[in-house]
Structure formats: C-alpha cells, structure tokens
Amino acid sequence: MQDILDKIAEKMALRTERGKVADYIPQLACVDPDQFGMAVVLPDGRQFSAGCADKTFSIQSISKVFTLTMALGKIGDTVWSRVGREPSGDPFNSIVQLEHEAGKPRNPFINAGAIAIVDAIMMSHRPKETLAEVLQFVRFVADDESIFFDEKVAQSELLHRDRNASLAHFMASFGRIKHPVEHVLGVYFHQCAIAMSCTQLASAGQFLVSDGMNLSTGIRVVSPQRARRINSLMLMCGHYDGSGEFAYRVGLPGKSGVGGGILAIAPGNASIAVWSPGLDDIGNSKLGTEALEMLVQHTGWSIFGH
Amino acid sequence: MQDILDKIAEKMALRTERGKVADYIPQLACVDPDQFGMAVVLPDGRQFSAGCADKTFSIQSISKVFTLTMALGKIGDTVWSRVGREPSGDPFNSIVQLEHEAGKPRNPFINAGAIAIVDAIMMSHRPKETLAEVLQFVRFVADDESIFFDEKVAQSELLHRDRNASLAHFMASFGRIKHPVEHVLGVYFHQCAIAMSCTQLASAGQFLVSDGMNLSTGIRVVSPQRARRINSLMLMCGHYDGSGEFAYRVGLPGKSGVGGGILAIAPGNASIAVWSPGLDDIGNSKLGTEALEMLVQHTGWSIFGH
C-alpha cells in the first residue's frame, strides 16, 4: 500500500495542470495549489499516507457526511421529509430545482440540502450548542480531540454569504427552515470551516468502511444498513453534477469539498482521504480525483467489480 | 438461495398494492398485474428461480444496457461525445434538459440517450441489419437463440411514437442524429420490444457480474474496466429519476423497464432478473424493487457494505 501511495504522490507532484483553487472567499483563494496529500486507513486500523497528509485544510462540503449522519441519528427517517435522496442534475448552489420542488432540496449534499440538515439538527438549541455538538461528533468519529473550526474561514464565508443566504431564505419562504436563517447559516459556515488533515479525515470515515463500526475504536457509530445508505448517498450525490463522472472513473462512494479534499470509502477495504486544492470545472479536486482513480486501478477496490 | 427466492415469491403473491401497469401503449396495458417472477444466476452458472420466471415479457428500457455495451464495443469512448454520463434529475422522457444542453442527452439510459445510442450503432447500416445485430448480441450474451422481438409491441410503440419522435427530431435539429429519424425510431422501438424471461435476462447479465467475462460460456464480452463502468452507469442512471431511491433501498446497479422488469447486478455474486408489471410513480416495477430489497437484505450483496 505504501508503495502505491508513494507512486501516486510522485506522479501528482509532476502534474502541471492542477485545476483552479476556489476563489469565492479570500481564505480559500490564497491556498497554495501545489500541495497534495493522501491517507488510507485499513479496517484493522493500519494507516498509510503520502504527501502532506498531516497538513490541515478546510473540509468544506465533506462535513455534510457527518451532519447527515448526526441528523439520521437524531431524527431517523424524518430526515427524508426535509431533503430528498436523488441526484440533482444541477450545480451545487442551484436554486432552480428548489423552485420547481416547493423548496425541498433534492439531496442532503447540495448546499440547500445541507442547510436544511443543519436546521434539522439544531432542534431549538442555540447555534453555539449545535456547533459544539457537530465538532464533538467529528472528533468522536475521527477519534481525535484536536480537530477545530477555522474561525477565519467561517468569518470569510459569512462575509460572502449571499448565495447561501438566498437558498436559506428561499427554503424559509416555504416554511422549510424553522430556526432564524442567520443562526442556521452561522452553524453551516462553521461546519464547512472545520479544518482536518487527510489522516484525520480518513480516520473519521472508518465507520463507513466496516458497516457502521469503527474497528479501531471498537465503537459502533451507526447500524450496518445506515452505513450502506450513507455510502449510497455519497455515490449518487457526493460530487454534485460530477457524481456520474466520479462513479464512472473512480467507482467508490465519495464526498468532495471546494477546499480540495475528497473522502472516499471502499466498503470492507479502506477509508481514503485525499487533498489537492485545485478544482475541476464542476468544483471537485482535480488531482484528488486522479489520485483516487489510480489507487482503485492498483487495488481493484471499485464497488462495481469484485 | 432457492429458499430465499421462494419466500420472496410467497410474500409478493400476497401483496395487494402492486402499482400501475404501463398504459401508454395498449400492448403493455393489457398485461396481468398479478404476475411475479425472479431468477438468480451465480457466477458458476447455477440458476435459481421463483414465480413465473420463464414467462417472457417486454424488456423495454433494460435493452439499453445491451445497446450501450454494443456501442462501446463499436466506437469506444466516442460514445461519450453522443451522450453524457450524469443522472438527469428529470423524468425519462423529459426534453427540457435537451434544450438546455444543445441536444446532448445526459446519459444513455434516458429515452433521448438511448435513441442517440441507436443512431451511433447504426453506422450507415439499414434498420433491418442493425436490428439483426442487436438481436444477435442479446442472444449471444444470454447464450439463448430463442430470444425474439415482439412485433406487436414494436408496432404499438410505432403507433404511439409522438413523444419519442419529438425527442429524436429535437436531437436531429442539433445535428445529433445522423440517420433518418424514422429509421432510428424503428430500431429503437424494436429494441425495446425484445421479449425475454427472467431466466434469460439473468443469464444475459452474467458478464457484468464477473468483470466482463461470462463464466458459464467462458467468453469475455467486455474488459473488466468496461464492465465496471457499465455497472456504474446502471447505478447512477438506471432507474431514471428514482435512481437515488433504488441505490438507497437496494444498493445494486440495476436497469428497469416499463414492462415491469429489472436487471440487477451484484458484482462477484449474482446476476438477478425480476419482473412484475405494476409500476411505481416514477415508472419502475414496484414489486420488483421490493423483491430486490429483500434479496439484498438476506444475502448482504449491497455494493455499499462488505
């Protein structure tokens, strides 16, 4: 495994076309695009990594996997009255679908859906309490108390919140947001501003590899059925309007973030985190996707073969 | 395995809510909704079945898996200049997406995409020759020379061709259909009118279970990578706007048809065909989906767990 990762990192270091760093907030725009990191955690807990796998980055939308898991734990299948579970066929921040479907987001991984999930887990708590809970949960699944919110990123998101504010107010106009829009957005922007390294992120994904059980800690996080269902949602909707492309090329459930990170799950085989800040046209890490494609070619971990 | 199938068939026989039989053409509208059949073929060629698994039905859109496979064999990745590989977020016969994307269908499994695939495999041949080729290919993968076109269904489709004719002419107006629209539709309606039983269909899917090799016949149909990719497309787009739901509930690549059939692939484990004519709101077999859900619960074949 270490050999494979080293080879991948080597190849990635030579790439000149690295995509375009997200520039919608200054805090992300200034990240050096030449970075690459990758970490793999096997079911038995062994860890492998290459590149700057210990450098923290903004996990952004990858956090949506954790808040969805929290929401399912708190309110169970009622989650599906809040959001659908179909791919959207639209960009991550599209509002067209919301108007056509009376303010109900198509899935929990587009921005509108994730905002609706935040509203669902707030349960009349104050933003601060909800934030504490989210951070606690991420630290728990990653088994790492050092994970933190990058406050600068959160503040930068708040300053440039117009598109997400539009989505939230739109849903609120259909009665689909119960808490004050500003509170919900505050939690949402902090959740997206969680900073993690590849190593931490790969650890956090372990419970999805082994049917809901984190084998390293011996703790069951969710039931086997729920773990599978979260994986199915990651596959169908985890890369926005590039989900089909990711399934076709990589063949693993995965969730990307505009910070350049991707969490991918090879059920029974490994939890994988990769990071490279340059994005493709759709907003998914360009080198991250390529690296995962190579890894799966070498390991045969595609869920579409045997 | 036989036990499981018998139990499922038993339960299905008791269901009173069986969905609604497709009624857009008289030939499908008159099918008895009380029928149910299921067949499973293991990699070693052993076959199991329950219900009326040997009764033929109209495979309709399931045929799109076979024509896509043919197209990839004939023109390779050029296929993707004709159709995309993203879920559409729209009903199977929607034309809105086509207008927004200059006549290029989102994937090969919505109607417009399948029509474009027919145009791609015609390669200046006459409709009759193309039809012969399609039938030959299906007989080849199913290893069964008795498979045939149901001419009555094909004629019925031709008589009620307006929506598909609209899609085809629309693409033609963008220069995306090279052969006469009437020829392309003639082939398309015959392809959809292929009659197969669950047993035959499950056999035909075998090559997708074992990385492109039909282990029963010992013949490689496609490369391992191509088999995986076809599976990924089935998962992402095989149930139209209910693909997310199918992935969530069943967790297998699958392709449905409005005749009530579903072909599902458990990579490494089994090729499964199920048939029950009643459809859910989106147009996928209601009992077929439920039966597959049960089967996967009993066998643990979901690709999202291990």
Add this chain to the structure above:
Amino acid sequence: MQDILDKIAEKMALRTERGKVADYIPQLACVDPDQFGMAVVLPDGRQFSAGCADKTFSIQSISKVFTLTMALGKIGDTVWSRVGREPSGDPFNSIVQLEHEAGKPRNPFINAGAIAIVDAIMMSHRPKETLAEVLQFVRFVADDESIFFDEKVAQSELLHRDRNASLAHFMASFGRIKHPVEHVLGVYFHQCAIAMSCTQLASAGQFLVSDGMNLSTGIRVVSPQRARRINSLMLMCGHYDGSGEFAYRVGLPGKSGVGGGILAIAPGNASIAVWSPGLDDIGNSKLGTEALEMLVQHTGWSIFGH
C-alpha cells in the same frame, strides 16, 4: 363619465365572486374584500370617482412605476444594465429566470427587478434618505402632501421577507446589489407600503397620460419619449404573468399591486385608478380588471383601436 363610473360601481357591488385577498402578510389578509373604488382623472384635471375612491390602500407593486421613473431620471438608460425590459413568463416572485440570466431581472416590475431598481436609486444614500426621496416624488407627481408610508404594513413585510430576501441575496451573489441587502429590502418594503386612495393614485398617473406633462400642475415630469416607454413597460410587464391577459381584455398600460389596486393609463384620455382587494389566481385585482374592461368598452379607450 360619472354615469359610467356609477354603473360600474353598481355592478361591482353585486359581484359575489370577488377573488382572494392577499394573505402572505397579516396586514393585507385582514382587509375587507367587499370594498371597491375607482377614480378617473382627465387631461384637463377634471376628476370623477365612484365607490370608496377616497379610502387609502396599500399600493404595493404599483409603486414600482414611480421608482422606475425616478431611476430613469437619476441614471437614464443605465437602468437597462440593471434590469431587462422583456416580460418574464414567470410568476412575480420567481427565481428561476434569475439563475438562467446571471442574476439580471427580466424587467423592473417583477419583484427582483424592483429590488434592483431600489438599489440603483439609493446611490450610497442611507435608507432613510432614499425613503424620503421616494415619498417626496410620489407626493410630487400626485400633487398631494398627505401621502404616507403605512408603517404597519412595512413592518409586516419585513417580518415575512424570506422570499424577497432570497431574491435580493441571489442578485447580490452576482454582484448586482451594491448596498447592504437589508438596507435595500428596508426601502423596498416601505415603497410597497405606501398608502394611497384611488383619487390620489389617478392623480399620480397623470403625467403618463399627457406625454410626460402633468397638465393639472403644468409641470413636465419626464420627456414625451420616456412617458411612452414607461407606458410600454406597464403594458408588457405590469401584470406579471397575466400581462397578456390584461392587454387582451383591457387594452391599456396598467400596473397592479397585491393590495388590489391597479393604475391604468389611457394615453391622451385619462389616468385611472381602481381598487378591490380580491385577487385572481395570478395576483391581480379581480374586480379591478373587470371594472377597467367595462370602462374601456364604454369609452373606446383601448390603445389597440382608434
């Protein structure tokens, strides 16, 4: 003229199907639907009225005629870099069109367009200053210093601002709103909360009857060309997705508001204001439209005949 108005008011008093009062804010929902008023001002200044023509109501979107006129005066044709001048084919509060056209509203009379116009006239002033200016302008064209903002309605709009907030943030995300969204919305909600009677409103429309000149006061408000152009916009877009219907039935440039008012202009002939709180499905005054239809039948004022 008085005879005609009296007859119309008489007929309207007998109507039992009066439409549905706007209920999106409590302040409008509680208005008595049985009210009807109408006022006509001729070019020479003579006034006629019937029903409760002196009772004030919330002019709502009719105010958009006045802010558009102000904007054209302040920044001239630059207005058209902010909003288009085509009918939208969508409901008044639709956001779909905005996404398809990069945040630029189709015309100044849909909500998004009117919000963009507010942003255009603010010109770095404080909301209070802009509000004072708007009120001053309306008082000036109506030649009536008693016109006021209904503060209760404005506050009610603010409390239920989600849909409009969504539109404003959406445009802001494309850089199309220069002032703080909350400031722009504050002005917009006050503008909509202007209270006027039919008599006042008909007076305010006089400058559009006589090619930009208010013949009663002898003051030129806008150039002849500009007056004609404002009339053309009222005809094309003044009744949202019911503009074609209004042109077909009434045949006059008009602007409706969800408070149940309509201002209609018969160029060269009269400025007409009508009010009845019940709305049709699209959000235009039901009896107001019928009354105008009758008036035009009796007077032959349609701009489509001679």
Add this chain to the structure above:
Amino acid sequence: MQDILDKIAEKMALRTERGKVADYIPQLACVDPDQFGMAVVLPDGRQFSAGCADKTFSIQSISKVFTLTMALGKIGDTVWSRVGREPSGDPFNSIVQLEHEAGKPRNPFINAGAIAIVDAIMMSHRPKETLAEVLQFVRFVADDESIFFDEKVAQSELLHRDRNASLAHFMASFGRIKHPVEHVLGVYFHQCAIAMSCTQLASAGQFLVSDGMNLSTGIRVVSPQRARRINSLMLMCGHYDGSGEFAYRVGLPGKSGVGGGILAIAPGNASIAVWSPGLDDIGNSKLGTEALEMLVQHTGWSIFGH
C-alpha cells in the same frame, strides 16, 4: 409621408451593419441582405412606399396573424383552449415551456402555437384544402389575387423540419394535435412560405387599422373587439423574446418573420410593412425595426402617447 419614407430608405441604404440573414434553410440563406423596402397604407387607402417595396419575400411568421384571424373566425374563443395569450419569455422555437405546461403553447405566435392553430383550422379537411383556404384568406384581406406560395421555400422547410417536427410531435403526445403531424407541418410550412411584397402586406394589414373594417374595400373582416385583441397579441407576443424591446422602441403592435419582414399596425393611422433580410440576435429584422422606430418618431403614431 412620402418624404419621410424616402428619408428612411436613404438612411437605411447607408447602413453597413445590417444583421444576419436567416440561414436555417438554404432558400432564405441566399437572399441578398442589402435590400430594403417599406410601404404604408393609410385608412383612406392611399399608399406610399420606398425602396424595393414591390419585391416579394417570404413572409414566414407574419402569416401567423392571418391564420390566427382565420381560427378566431372558425372556432371563436375555443382557440384559447389550444393556445394561451401570454408572452413566453423564451425563444420562438423553445420546447421547455411546452413541457412545463403540458403541451399547451403560450401564445399563437411562437412556432408551437402557430402549429396548434393550423391543427385547429384544418377541421378534418385535407392539407390541400386547408392550404387553399389560407391562401384565399390572405388574398382576400390583401385584395390581391396574385399572392402565392413559394413552393421552393416550402420544400426547403420540409427538408429541415426537425425542430418544428419535434414541437408538433411533442404536442401530439399530449393529445393536442388532432391531425397527422406530417399533414399539419405540410400546411404550416406552406403558410410560412407565402410570398408577398411590402405593398401587398401593408394592404393585408388594413383591417387591423380600422377596427376590423378594410376601408379600401368596404368589407368588415372581423369585429372591432376582435381587431383590437389581435393587435394586443401582436404587441405582446409578435416579436418573440424581443417583444418588450419592440414595444419599447417602436410602440406599435407588430409581427415579424425570419424572412426579414415586419407588419406593424398604427390603429386609426396606418398599416405598415417593412422588409430587410438581415436579422438581429433574436431573429427580428434589424433595419426593419430601425425604420419603424424612425417612422414613429416622425409621425407620433406610438400607441403609448397621444
């Protein structure tokens, strides 16, 4: 009047930016873009013209005014169960709106609407009979028996019929086309291929100037109310997605065709036809619009002033 037309023709002759000739069929693509003609008919029958006002051109969509008039005569307000009367906010050949509104075209002047109108006037007649009737009606309103179908243009349209065939089949799939699609299209393409000169076209529009009466022939074509309503539809929808622009700049009801012609009606004042083959981005005659703008500036005929 002759002075004004001469001046306009002179100015137009000097224009170098003349737009782009329609190129979707070869028969239109080969027309010389340097041509310009204009004709004005006053209510008393006096005719004025300039440029090549006697050269025939393909009237294309202008014919829709005549078939709508025929349809209203034959089935009255039942027409409005077939098509709406709202501007579409979409290009002339868009299909998106049709899908959103169950196959009912928004108005009789977009392609889909005009095709539905053809279906309405066929009334179980053969295409040839309907064609004869259409030609007879146009000859009648123009008081000119020499008007003819340009068969070459009609055949060229048939050869390139895909987009319109798509629209027609789409409506047929909703049961909105009662006759065979090929028959309806045959009539539609011939109707569009009527060849007329500016002089003939201006004569044909006379009945819309004088409240439904052709004052030259003394024959009433439609009732005053119907004439006004046809004018209102021309204003709202006569220039596709550029109708707002035309109303704003010219201020007259008008109908354009991709052949470069425009028929404009100044109620009570004149029927005007203008022709110049170069089109603007939306598909309306570039110089034709400019010429009408000048004419209205000189004459004050805008319906939005007095």
